[in-house]
Structures are given as structure tokens and as C-alpha cells.
Amino acid sequence: MTYSETRLSQGSPVPWPSHWRTVPLWSMYERVKDVDHPDENLLSVYREHGVVKREGRDDNFNKASLDRSIYQLVHPGWFAVNRMKAWQGSVGISSFRGIVSGHYICFRPTHDEDDRFLNWLLRSAPYTAEYASLSRGVRPNQVEIDNEWLRSLRIMLPPLEEQRRIADFLDAETARIDRLITASHKQSDLIIERFTESLRVLTTTAGLDEVTATGISWMPEMASAWKLMKIGRCFTTSSGTTPRSSDVTYFDGPHFWVNTGDLRDGAIEQPRKTVADAALADYPTLRIYAPGSLVVAMYGATTGRVGILKVPACVNQACCVLSELGPLSSRYAFLWFRAHREEILKLASGGGQPNISQDLVRGLRIPAPSRHEQGEIVHQANSLESMSSRQQQFQMRRAELLTERRQALITAAVTGQFDVTTASGRNVTDGVTA
Numbered sequence: 550m551t552y553s554e555t556r557l558s559q560g561s562p563v564p565w566p567s568h569w570r571t572v573p574l575w576s577m578y579e580r581v582k583d584v585d586h587p588d589e590n591l592l593s594v595y596r597e598h599g600v601v602k603r604e605g606r607d608d609n610f611n612k613a614s615l616d617r618s619i620y621q622l623v624h625p626g627w628f629a630v631n632r633m634k635a636w637q638g639s640v641g642i643s644s645f646r647g648i649v650s651g652h653y654i655c656f657r658p659t660h661d662e663d664d665r666f667l668n669w670l671l672r673s674a675p676y677t678a679e680y681a682s683l684s685r686g687v688r689p690n691q692v693e694i695d696n697e698w699l700r701s702l703r704i705m706l707p708p709l710e711e712q713r714r715i716a717d718f719l720d721a722e723t724a725r726i727d728r729l730i731t732a733s734h735k736q737s738d739l740i741i742e743r744f745t746e747s748l749r750v751l752t753t754t755a756g757l758d759e760v761t762a763t764g765i766s767w768m769p770e771m772a773s774a775w776k777l778m779k780i781g782r783c784f785t786t787s788s789g790t791t792p793r794s795s796d797v798t799y800f801d802g803p804h805f806w807v808n809t810g811d812l813r814d815g816a817i818e819q820p821r822k823t824v825a826d827a828a829l830a831d832y833p834t835l836r837i838y839a840p841g842s843l844v845v846a847m848y849g850a851t852t853g854r855v856g857i858l859k860v861p862a863c864v865n866q867a868c869c870v871l872s873e874l875g876p877l878s879s880r881y882a883f884l885w886f887r888a889h890r891e892e893i894l895k896l897a898s899g900g901g902q903p904n905i906s907q908d909l910v911r912g913l914r915i916p917a918p919s920r921h922e923q924g925e926i927v928h929q930a931n932s933l934e935s936m937s938s939r940q941q942q943f944q945m946r947r948a949e950l951l952t953e954r955r956q957a958l959i960t961a962a963v964t965g966q967f968d969v970t971t972a973s974g975r976n977v978t979d980g981v982t983a
Contacts, residue, residue: 564964578656578659584619584621590604590646592629594629595639598641599672600649620649620651622648623648624646625644627655628640628656628671629642629643632695635677636680637677638672638677638680641671642665642667662712663712665713667704674956675963679702683698683702685698718969719959730951730952740944744933744934744937748887748930749889752881753768761773763777775916776916777916779913780910781911783882784871784879787870787907788865788869789806789863792831792832796827800825801825805861807856807862807868812846812854817857820862834866838862842870845869852897869907877915880923881923881926885915
């Protein structure tokens with residue numbers, strides 16, 4: 550097969566099979582803005598999936614406009630472009646009738662080519678690069694593409710039967726890769742679930758045969774040799790504050806200042822924010838806590854997450870700090886909070902975003918083994934977490950490699966780099982390792 554280089558618009562030339570023909574986008578599509586159809590089904594354009602139905606999806610965080618009369622009607626076969634995110638690949642040929650944002654650019658087809666092939670082609674890496682080169686804006690991530698700039702885009706077209714073969718191949722092979730990616734994500738989730746269940750066992754019964762009832766519905770058993778103690782008897786609890794933000798002299802000083810965003814169920818070694826001596830002097834509740842203190846997020850997006858201070862630091866008002874009184878180590882309590890976060894959150898107050906109070910934290914009852922047993926439990930948990938982390942990283946790396954292979958497969962197919970009638974998907978997806 551012979552190749553020739555062609556510019557899709559104003560970008561770098563791309564090698565294409567010499568027997569493919571080249572036509573401008575304007576010869577295949579015409580711009581249409583058909584509005585005032587508020588009762589049609591809502592559609593959206595996703596970078597990963599193209600044009601999809603919005604109904605039933607929980608991964609679309611853009612709220613639909615209350616005035617849907619400004620939304621545009623598209624039909625199967627129409628080309629929809631998110632003008633602000635085309636540079637990321639948010640374009641696609643619709644398989645549905647419905648309405649899309651009034652800010653999209655919508656094109657009605659005037660051709661007899663294969664829509665499935667065009668969907669793969671126009672969403673491929675070479676074309677995404679072209680949308681980026683055609684987009685204009687004053688700053689990164691705030692750029693737009695315009696209809697007039699799209700008109701010059703060159704569409705590379707193999708013969709119709711070849712289009713269909715490429716579309717059939719990509720439909721089948723990407724579906725197979727997608728199943729493998731989904732399986733990797735599920736395996737990663739299962740690894741996390743298994744580790745959390747291991748923490749529950751370690752911090753309640755430690756796998757011992759002799760157990761006793763706790764009287765707590767969400768933690769019904771514990772090792773019979775252990776004591777059930779309130780957090781308030783094992784730790785002092787306190788919080789911090791947020792200095793007046795308008796006074797710049799309170800910030801960027803020598804003292805670490807932990808916010809809930811720093812709590813990621815691990816060690817807190819380098820908090821992102823700091824405060825000055827003036828803040829400590831003017832706010833008595835802004836005290837510095839010693840390394841080893843346990844910090845719990847009481848409200849906000851990270852409610853229930855925990856962290857162990859590795860450096861001296863103060864905290865804001867959304868953090869509860871637990872300082873040891875003797876019976877329990879902060880490392881053991883750290884594991885127990887992680888193991889039972891879901892149950893603790895159900896005890897919290899609030900609507901869509903529950904809050905944890907210091908009173909609630911102090912009143913929680915926790916199984917208390919001896920300090921020696923606590924050390925052994927912490928050691929076992931650390932070993933399990935290291936193993937689980939390695940397993941999870943393997944699965945996530947596998948998913949990343951499969952995603953890269955998927956994109957490479959699409960690019961190779963729609964640019965004619967191999968004959969899909971003789972290609973084997975096994976060469977693309979089998980043997981993927983991290």
C-alpha cells in the first residue's frame with residue numbers, strides 16, 4: 550500500500566493511503582441550528598464516548614439549562630461539536646435524535662458515506678489535534694473552535710466498502726478492549742474492598758475465635774479479651790480555625806496548616822498551606838499539634854477521611870485532632886476509622902453532605918486490644934496495604950496501557966496503516982502487562 554501526506558487543515562501533514570480521496574468538511578455537512586424543541590431527549594458529547602443520551606448517566610456534572618428552547622435538535626448521522634472542548638476530542642456523529650447545548654456546532658449530513666466510520670475518523674487522535682490547532686482563546690483551557698474554521702477541515706475517505714470494514718473492525722475490537730478495561734477497574738475496586746474488610750477484621754476480632762457481642766449494630770462483634778472504650782476516654786479531641794482571609798499577614802508563614810483536602814487516609818507529610826506567627830498569636834484555637842496526632846475530616850467533600858501527622862502542624866475548623874491519652878495508639882485508631890468510615894458517615898448529621906461533630910467522634914466506641922496487640926495489628930495492616938497497593942497499581946497500569954492501545958488501534962485503522970481484513974485484535978490487546 551502506498552501513502553501520501555495530506556494536511557487536514559493547517560496542522561502537520563499526516564500519511565494516508567494514496568487511493569483514499571480527500572474532501573472538505575463543507576462538501577459533506579451543512580451547519581444547521583434548529584432550536585425550540587424543549588421536549589426532546591437531552592444528548593451530550595463526551596470526549597470518551599461521542600454523542601450519548603444524558604438520561605440515566607451519573608458522570609455528567611454540567612447542569613442542563615432551564616430554558617431548553619435554546620437547545621439544538623440533532624438527528625442520527627448529524628455531526629455535533631462542543632465548540633469549547635473540541636480540542637479535547639468532544640465531538641461525534643450522533644446515533645440518536647435529541648437536543649444538545651445551544652453552544653454546540655451542529656452539522657446536517659449531505660453525503661452517502663458510512664456514519665460509523667466517520668464517527669471513528671472524526672474522533673481519532675489526528676483530528677483531535679486538528680481541532681486543537683483550529684481553536685482560539687486568550688488562555689489555556691478557555692479556547693473555542695468556530696464553524697468557519699471547521700469548514701476547511703479535510704475529510705479522508707477510503708472507498709465505501711473499506712469504510713464499513715474499518716467500522717466493523719473497530720466496533721468489535723474496541724468493545725473487546727473496553728471489556729478488559731472495565732474488568733481491570735472492577736479488579737481494582739475489589740482489591741480496595743478486600744483490604745477494607747481486612748481492616749474491619751483486624752480492628753474488631755483480629756481473626757480470633759473467641760468473640761463477644763458489642764451491642765453495636767454496625768460492629769456487632771469484637772475479640773472477647775478486648776475492651777470496648779469510647780474515643781473520648783482514649784484521646785483528647787480538638788480542632789482549629791481559619792484566620793481572616795483578608796489579612797495576608799496570617800498566611801505563608803513557617804507553620805503547616807492542615808485542611809481537609811490534605812487528608813487522604815495516609816501520612817500527612819507536606820500540607821499545602823501554612824500560617825504565620827501572627828495567626829497563632831491572634832487565634833488561640835490555632836494551636837500546633839505534635840507528629841503522630843490523628844486528624845479526622847468533620848465536614849466537606851472529604852468527610853470521614855483521616856491522616857496521621859508526620860510534622861508539627863495546626864488545622865482548620867473542619868478537622869478534628871485526636872491526641873493520645875494512653876489506652877490506644879493513634880495508628881491503631883487510624884486503621885479503625887478507615888475500616889468503619891461508611892458506618893460512621895451514616896451516623897453523621899446533615900443533608901447531601903453529612904457532618905461529623907467532635908461530640909460524635911468522642912462518643913464512638915472502639916475495640917481496644919493491648920498496646921502490644923495494637924502494634925502487631927498495625928504491622929499486619931501495613932503489610933496488607935503494601936500488597937494491596939501493588940496489586941491495585943498493576944490493575945490501573947493495565948487499564949492505562951489498554952486505553953493507550955485502544956487509541957493507537959483507532960488511529961492506525963482510520964489512517965489506513967494496516968488492512969483490517971487481515972488484522973488480528975489479539976496482536977493489539979493480548980499480553981498487556983504493567
